[in-house]
Amino acid sequence: MSKINVPLVEVMVRRDAHTITPVAVPPYELTMLRQMFGRENVSGDTVVAHMEVDVEQEHERLSAKYGPQKVVKVYGDDGGERLKEMVEKAAAKPEPAAKKGKADDTRPE
Secondary structure, X not given: OOEEEEEEEEEEEEEEOOEEEEEEEOHHHHHHHHXXXXXXXXXXXXXXXXXXXXXXXXXXXXXXXXXXHHHHHHHOOOOOHHHHHHHHHHOOOOOOOOOOOOHHHHOOO
16 A cells, blocks of 8 residues: 655635535545545645645545545546546645755855
8 A cells, every 4th residue: 555645725615605615635635635626616725734644545545435426427437547547646645855055044154
């Protein structure tokens, strides 16, 4: 099983005229929310955290959360292969290391 870190994006989901719900989901899950609630009702793009996901189990997790028919409708009926690609593309990129000598630039001479 291959586990990777993916960012969690905080978005606001307008469920109806009186209900707006903040949620944090991986970027590839935004597609599901937009399909369910409409593109105009899902807004925001702030990365608030990261989570570790098992690439092989993500199709099953989304199917349990949203239902298998909705997952197939959004990601295709290919046994989760397209979703795996999306999860891998969303993997958190490591932060570049600080350049050596940068901290020394702030010291008085």
